[in-house]
Amino acid sequence: MNHLAFPTVSLRCLPVWRRNLRVWRKLSGPALIGNFGEPLLYLLALGYGLGSFIGNVSGLPYIVFLASGIVCTSAMNTASFEGLYSAYTRMAIQNTWGGMLATPLSIDDIVLGEILWAGTKSLISAVPILLVAAALGAVHDGYVLGVLPVVFIIGVCFGAMALVVTALAKSYDFFIYYFTLVITPLFLVSGVFFPLSGMPDAVRIGAQLLPLAHAVDVVRPLMTGQPLPSLTLLYLLVPLLYAAGAFWLATTLLRRRLIS
Amino acid sequence: MLCDSQMQPERVVDARGLTKRYGAQTVVDNVDLSIRRGECFGLLGPNGAGKTTTLRMLMGATPPSAGELNVLGFPIPQQARQMHQRLGVVPQQDNLDPDFTVMENLVTYASYFGLRGAALSQRIAELLTFANLDAKAHAGIGALSGGMKRRLTLARSLINDPDVLILDEPTTGLDPQARQLIWQRLRTLLAQGKSLILTTHYMEEAERLCDRLVIIDKGRILVCGSPAELVQQHIEPHVVEIHGRGMDEWFNVVGQQWVQRSEYAGETLFCYLSDERLLLNALCERPELHFTHRRANLEDVFLKLTGKELRE
Structure with missing residues (x-):
């Protein structure tokens, strides 16, 4: 068997997605609070607290500027958490994937189902934040529904990347490296808290190669009514390419880990 | 050594020269197996003999390093997916979904086979009765005893009405009453014409259930035959x-x-x-x-x- 073959994309991933949805529906109360409680605190504390010192950023009240970034980072964190801790539990602790592999489902189907689920979780976490942001007057435009597909793409991208790490993990402890070395730096250099225009060129250009900055660049105008970048679709291609690469890599690593 | 069934041509498992190596270590070494439709076939051996690895190869969970393997007429691992449609598995390690009730476990597992609708509801009702779990349909997994969990795992493995059932130590850790109940259910399945392949450490279990068995050690088959034949021939x-x-x-x-x-x-x-x-x-x-x-x-x-x- 060729572990390196690009994974098959099939509707068989849907039962995997539906299984996770079914679990989430049973446990949704605490999960929801966990998902949007923290980003909400950031939005309120920094938006008002810091915002009162800062005033306007890029022509926007700070809380309005921040809200779009928080939506994106919340999507990123939710998907990462799902692809790391929750997926690892299903793989190594509950052996859920082992059970699936005894049925007509393959590793490709499981990985794709998990990635789509991570995207769905990101949507679930973004919607309440959007609602709160709207209530605070931080959403200025009818295009705001356009945020949802972008949030889904962020979730898919970071869910897939997290599954690569899960495929390599020996225990939960491993994930702290990923958060410290990948997620937190991305959080800080992707235009969430401050525009990248003030950063040194190296950081600014480097951030353009990473998946989160582009998503923020698209979500911010959608939420605030500023004009969209002219290359919007090209911008979204970056997280999609990351997602495709990570899908392939996670599948390859998991084939090696689970069926050798 | 060849373990062959000359009598009936129809075989559910046909393995020739089945070998599994991990690095320099050979875990399963040139094993030939042939399992007939409708029989209960046992894989016995001490810990580390290669039983579970052999089972994992049969169910397409790990590819052989060498040899030829057909299960239910499908070449494995190439057509494992088609074979899985007609295979049931009771794993050694419990992997029921702890967040679900008994019913939800069955419905979810059925979805992996693409099963749903009225026919599935009917099937689940039958399986709950078969597993003596009617009263527990809406109980959480945490509320089940070890024997109930095993019976649920058995019921779950039957959701797709498989032709072949693979059972890896199906009664390990159960009390004698729970074990008797599992044995009885396995005999019912044999009477329905299903083929069973099982590993066990309990010789009594093998003697009661298996039509034929192999004893494996160090990855090789030592002997093959019915329990009575083996007792007669070797002791x-x-x-x-x-x-x-x-x-x-x-x-x-x-x-x-x-x-x-x-x-x-x-x-x-x-x-x-x-x-x-x-x-x-x-x-x-x-x-x-x-x-x-x-x-x-x-x-x-x-x-x-x-x-x-x-x-x-």
Whole structure:
């Protein structure tokens, strides 16, 4: 068997997605609070607290500027958490994937189902934040529904990347490296808290190669009514390419880990 | 060694030269297996003998390093997916979904086979009855006993009405009552014409359930046959276990003459013999010697072939 073959994309991933949805529906109360409680605190504390010192950023009240970034980072964190801790539990602790592999489902189907689920979780976490942001007057435009597909793409991208790490993990402890070395730096250099225009060129250009900055660049105008970048679709291609690469890599690593 | 079934042409498993290597270590070494439709086939062996790896290859969970493997007519691992449609698996390690009820576990597992709708509801109702879990349909997994979980896993493995059922140590860790119930259900499945492939450490279980079995050690098949055949071919028909003060001296002078083969296990002497009467008469005259007489069984064959030393 060729572990390196690009994974098959099939509707068989849907039962995997539906299984996770079914679990989430049973446990949704605490999960929801966990998902949007923290980003909400950031939005309120920094938006008002810091915002009162800062005033306007890029022509926007700070809380309005921040809200779009928080939506994106919340999507990123939710998907990462799902692809790391929750997926690892299903793989190594509950052996859920082992059970699936005894049925007509393959590793490709499981990985794709998990990635789509991570995207769905990101949507679930973004919607309440959007609602709160709207209530605070931080959403200025009818295009705001356009945020949802972008949030889904962020979730898919970071869910897939997290599954690569899960495929390599020996225990939960491993994930702290990923958060410290990948997620937190991305959080800080992707235009969430401050525009990248003030950063040194190296950081600014480097951030353009990473998946989160582009998503923020698209979500911010959608939420605030500023004009969209002219290359919007090209911008979204970056997280999609990351997602495709990570899908392939996670599948390859998991084939090696689970069926050798 | 070849374990072949010449009688019936229809085989659910056909393996030739099945081999699995991990690095320099050969875990399964050139095994030939042929399992007939409708039989219960056992894989026995000490820990680390290669049983579970063999099962994992049969169910397409790990590709063989060498050899040819067909399960239900499908080449494995190439067509594992098609084969999985008609296969049921009861794994050694419990992997029920702890967040779901009994019913939700069955519905979710069925979805992996693309099963849904009225036919599925009907099937689930039947399986709950089969597994004696009607009253527990809406109970969480945490509320089930070990025996109930095993029965649920068995019911779950039958959701797609498989032709072949693979069971990896199906009764390990269960109390005797729970074990009896599982045995009874497995016999029902055999009566329905399903083929069972199981591993077990309980010789009694193998003797009761298996039509044929292989004993594996160090990745190779040592013997193959029905439990009765193996007992007949590989061991004297009677066993007398003796212990007590002065046994060694008595045995060397008197007892030995009637015994074909003897072996110590701890302080007990196991005597294997074809005619037990003279030895038993002599033992009756020595009240200080304690003894048990029984027919030779599969466990005697197993210990003779794989040795009495501890495997870890």
